[in-house]
Amino acid sequence: MSTTTGNGTNWDNVFSYHPMPVDLASADGVFLFDTQGERYFDASGGPFAVSMGHGHPRLTKAIAEQLSSYAYVHPMLGNLRRADLCDRIAEVAPKGMRASYLVSGGSEAVETAIKIARQYHVARGNGGKHKIISNYESYHGMTLATMSLSGNPGTTRHYDPMMLQWPKIEQYSDYRKPEGLSRDEWGVLVARELEKSILYHSADTVAAYIATPHGCGSDYGVVPPDAYWREIRRICDENDVLFIADEVVTGFGRTGKWFGMDHYSVDPDMIAFAKGVSSSYVPLGGVIVSDAVNDVFNKGVGFVHGFTNGGNALACAVGCAVIEAIREDGLLEAVREREAQLFSYRDRLLAHPNVADVRGWGLFMVLELVKPDPDGKRNFFAPQDQAELKFQTAMLRNGVAMYSTLYGPNRRPVMQRGLPMWIAPAFIICEAEMAEMMDRIDRALHQWEQGMTMP
Known part of the structure; x- marks a missing residue:
């Protein structure tokens, strides 16, 4: 055609x-x-x-200046722009989340987060933990692993035989809220679907739960109450399950705060980000990791992962300019x-x-x-x-x-x-x-x- x-x-x-x-x-x-x-x-x-x-003048200037020095270097060399961006992200990230792993986009960011979760549990002697729970109708990317987290039949149906059959639960939905229940009461009940799923599959097999702060599918844009996330956090903590916030959409200012989860009283263990960190002038994404998770890797456990353009100097220069613009403007x-x-x-x-x-x-x-x-x-x-x-x-x-x-x-x-x-x-x-x-x-x-x- x-x-x-x-x-x-x-x-x-x-x-x-x-x-x-x-x-x-x-x-x-x-x-x-x-x-x-x-x-x-x-x-x-x-x-x-x-x-x-x-x-945007700040971003175009950052691109020109970085191109005049170097655009790319071997990942094992000291790329100063990479360090600069990770430092600036640490300044605006939730307290207790200082380390970032940089990639080229949202799908890579989510893929990286679930691999961090897996290696984190292996390093702590919990090698049985390998399942990632997500929500029905969710979208987390277009690699095979991230599509395994997604619940959109339109994107996954051709690849079903190739994907991991990970558990899924219902997300928070105001539309489905029964009459007579407050949003907080309904939020707690919905969150407990995660607990049921962990119990069904056994906490010894579940590595992480991933969700966006803003709903998905037909409930895209629904903002759950704080009680929902508090219950999610409790359930994850009690079952040694990491909570990954997919903030590819909401990260770096879209909601009026640096991150969507900043609106709530709980913090995730990891934040996957992309899009807004570079205003999509160049491909850039990453994962912010909690100090508790990072400490496990700092004890000598290497993270078996990597991409050629992870931490690309030109992309990092743009990311620094975005954070500077958000702050100074x-x-x-x-x-x-x-x-x-x-x-x-x-x-x-x-x-x-x-x-x-x-x-x-x-x-x-x-x-x-x-x-x-x-x-x-x-x-x-x-x-x-x-x-x-x-x-x-x-x-x-x-x-x-x-x-x-x-x-x-x-x-x-x-x-x-x-x-x-x-x-x-x-x-x-x-x-x-x-x-x-x-x-x-x-x-x-x-x-x-x-x-x-x-x-």
């Missing part, structure tokens, strides 16, 4: 790649510009990735200010009959799109409805580029409810830009709803 876009660009020689019909020419701040001169709001910052906006405060503005549109968005929920935190909003039902139930769209494609088309026509969790039929899961769409602009977005962007999204929603109701 031949694929052309925009001004006739042919993509046939790019393996299995079918982009939306826009060819990009440049980008600046929160805007993208195509080859026809049209301007689009980068409303999702890629997939929660471009936190600093496009063409007051971007955590800016995120919290724009968060208030963004969520002030919640009622306006919920007025749309196809918008079932608006949720999230910081500059991280999820719209859950559904088929309206006379009885108030949430019905999901069938693939033949082409709801997602029509939504993206309406947005582009209104000058908005928005990433969805499901773009493309090869990744479509079996949805239990609605279609989640992301709004996650760069931290540098100003008040006027936010207002214009949300007006355009509101207008596009009206047009999309009209198109979905037409035969």
Whole structure:
């Protein structure tokens, strides 16, 4: 099948790649510009990735300066940029989490975290601990091991015979909360699904539990109560199970704090990060490790792992510049200010009959799109409805580029409810830009709803 876009660009020689019909020419701040001169709001910052906006002067300067000295050196040599970045991460990480292992992206970060968990238990004489528990509908990456943690049939079904059959449990969901229970009470009950799973599989076989701070799948953007995470922490501690927080999306400021778990009263044993640490100007990710876990490796147990570009000097220079920009430009405060503005549109968005929920935190909003039902139930769209494609088309026509969790039929899961769409602009977005962007999204929603109701 031949694929052309925009001004006739042919993509046939790019393996299995079918982009939306826009060819990009440049980008600046929160805007993208195509080859026809049209301007689009980068409303999702890629997939929660471009936190600093496009063409940020601190980042472009850091790239130029590092290239003028060296871009890459042998991993065993003293790469000063690697040490610089790990020092800066230690300054902003939760207390008691000082060491970082650097890689090139989110999938590598999660893969690294689960290997650290395994080797940690082996080093302590608990070689039977090898299973990693995760949540149904979760997404943790696209390597075989990280896909084994993921619960999205759209991404895993072709590889099922090759993947590890690790246990999965239900995640926290406000939608499934029974009447009469508080969020805290419900959170504790849901967290105890982890305890049941550990008991069923035996604590002697379970190495770690991994979860995102923000829900996943049809509950993407749901922020659990503190009681949920306190119970998760208790269960992990009592069963010698490590808790890995996948903060590839939320890490480095997206929620208005350095990390999503900073909003809670408990800390994980490891934090996997990527995306925001480099604003995706260059591939960069990593794992922050607790002092307790790190101490085991410091006693002489080598970590059997590594990637050619882990700790790449150019990537580390950009990571340092991102942390510097967040600190010196007051971007955590800016995120919290724009968060208030963004969520002030919640009622306006919920007025749309196809918008079932608006949720999230910081500059991280999820719209859950559904088929309206006379009885108030949430019905999901069938693939033949082409709801997602029509939504993206309406947005582009209104000058908005928005990433969805499901773009493309090869990744479509079996949805239990609605279609989640992301709004996650760069931290540098100003008040006027936010207002214009949300007006355009509101207008596009009206047009999309009209198109979905037409035969």
